[in-house]
Amino acid sequence: MIEAVLLALGVMILLIVLGTHIAVGLGLSAMLGVYLMMENFDIVLALLADTAYDAVRNYIFAVIPLFILMGDIVSRSGLAGDVYRLCNRMLIWLPGRLAVSTVLGNAIFAAVSGVSVAAAASFSRIAYPEMDKYQYNRKLALGSIAGSSVLGMLIPPSILLIVWAVMTEMSIGALFVAGVVPGLVLAAMFCGYCVLRALRSPGMAPNVRQDEVASSPDELRRELSGGVGVVVLVSLVLGGLWGGLFTPTEAAGIGVMGALVLGIIRGMKIPDIYQAVLHAGQTAAPIMLLLVAAQLYSRMLAMGGVVPELQHWVTAAELSPFLLILAMMGVWLVMGMFVDSVSIILLTIPVFAPMAQIAGFDALAFAIFGILVIEAGLLTPPFGLVCYTVKGAIPDPSVTLQEIFSAVLPYIAMVLVVAALVLVIPALATWLPAVAF
Template sequence: MSIELLTLCLILSVFLVFVTGLPVAFSLGSVSMLFTIFLWGPHSLQLITHAALGSMTSFMLVAIPLFILMGNILERSGLAETLFKMVYLWMGPVKGGLAIGTVVICTAMAAMVGVIGAGIVTMGVIALPSMLRRGYNKELAMGAIMAGGALGALIPPSVAMILYSSLGKLSIGKMFLGGIIPGLILSFLYMAFIWIKCYLNPSAGPALSSEETVTWRQKFAALRDSILPMALIVLVLGSIFIGAATPTEASAVGAFGAFLTTVFYRKFSWRMLKEACFRTLKLFSMVMWILIGASCFSRFYMAMGAADLVKGLVTGSGINPWLIIIGMQISLIVLGMLMEDYAIIMIAAPIYIPIVTALGFDPLWFGILFIINMQIAVLTPPYGFALFYMKGLSNEITMAQLYRSIIPFVPLQAVGLVLVMIFPKIALWLPGLMFE
């Protein structure tokens, strides 16, 4: 059987197993095992076991649970409420200020937690009721929270970036640096849209009433209370960027620093620590199962001769390389409608990265495009995780309202994607500056 036909059978088998409802990790692992036995016999299953063990013993992946733990401690300790109070006092008097401030906090939380769900759930609990009480348009408020929370995939320390880097054998520090400017651009686009919408339609995001006067003393007191969490972010990311610590070492410093921060603000409790550890274990276990399944799938496919197939298709097709890159972006958007972001990374990254390299493009630049697509994935129905997170916060939120709330923000993400495609320096300038 030719490798082309085997590839087609492999892809069809994976999607058929997906349709049965089997989790992604077990779908990929079971298909890999069956095809390995079919092609080379039972004795070849050591290929699968080596792939599984290799994925579990990667030192690089130690950073994932530690960054998640750091974010969970900061989230569960109530420090997000402190940040929202600061933004509420400073931005409240501006039209659309609370929604703009929510995007600011989501951007800051993205630099704390490294995952998408934490920012959406936390701000959904804290910011959404506050905005609705003050007459904000519900769809604008929900859209700002979901789009801002999705920045957790792009702004370091992103778990998605760590996974992509480990699969693509790329520097995590460079990936982190590459995501900063695109993440800030998207954050600015969200805030600009909210401000323009509320300027043209003040009822969509009214400013604080005259009765809710805020003194400068209150503003600076709230700003003072927010200094320590921000300093922790600068310490963790700064130590990576200047080369003082590896991402794994920095993640350990961040987790311990988050613990000390809660003690300093007198928000520490054993219950909080227990909940943070449990949520960390739950999320990391999910990520690792997917990683094990995807590693088995990738190892089998490469042993089957995928590298030669990919190289032959790329060099012999005669298709414009940019059309291939655009086709990849479209395929990632489609996959994002059907699968979770981590699963897409595990499946698509090992296949796409060799193609991108063979075409002569920078895999770091493509990695940022890939992660931006993962942001779009969490917002696009029917499988958009951000929609599920928001829906889970209140039974009063309808799916129709959720779908309408993301309509303005998905095109803004597409604008950010196109900007990075046209101007690669947006993603490559900062890594080149810091690592030269």
């Protein structure tokens, strides 16, 4: 059995290296593994059909496209810009306020988008021109945009947390709540870093006078209504979820309706709504296909007795929990340079989660640790997806990828520090779920 699983995993790695789509590689290798174990192709086809049917009809899977749609409506309606400008206006007294506003704007936008790439694209167009206008140091500006975009995958509702919950059969609500405190700690570290850079080198973030950000009464009302609208939407969705009023799927549906109301108030027309729905579908469809393939892959691992074998291997090897977690961390960081976050979770969690459980790590703390490390991989060269997104979205052709990668290095370090803190102090991830649930 184990030999069949190892051969299937080898085939999957080969297919991915050859450029095959992750979902295809996962699905074909899982089918091969089941065939080698059962020696009956009819069983393979029956398992594939059963897995696909279970995945498609599962009520919880609607969470992913709905939260993506909510974030897309908020982004297209211009509400993200209102949030940024409102934060900017409230922090006029703070050194490096534009960079800090970018971090806070990303944190708030994370609570409605759940996707780091969406945050990076939005704030590249909103925040960078503003910082460039006031002659901010370019590395400080680029770092605050790209670095803080990773908050979108930690602060709920996060697509990665949903996928992790589906793969490990954990509570989506509990994982959402577990990400709040580490997300706020990380956002505070980002803000503190921007302020310290501005204090140490004032020329990097020139002060802006109050009269330079003055706006007309109409603009002020627009910013205030947009910012308050987003806060109310976030409070409604997450408050209802944590308070037990909604299931995750119901919370996502109500979030879409709330975002749609805000978008219509802000002037969205039928073509804009259509484009938001189309884009959400285009984003969600590959994720859903990946989930079907990953569930087949997980069933193949279970049929092959991988978990008991892992338990025996970990016990026999006498690896310390530190070395085990260090090895997982290394795999995630390397994969993050080449593979998207959802695929990393689907490829590794069926193996890593049981190993972490055997080693005695808390499931919630390990999940948040994993999300943080995987997100750090999205910033690392040579193929950090977020950095490429910022490069493509920033309206300044003179910005280079090398500048962006250099600018995010301190943010990668801060993400890894918070990840380590979650492992050392699991209460950062477990305290709030224990209170809320």
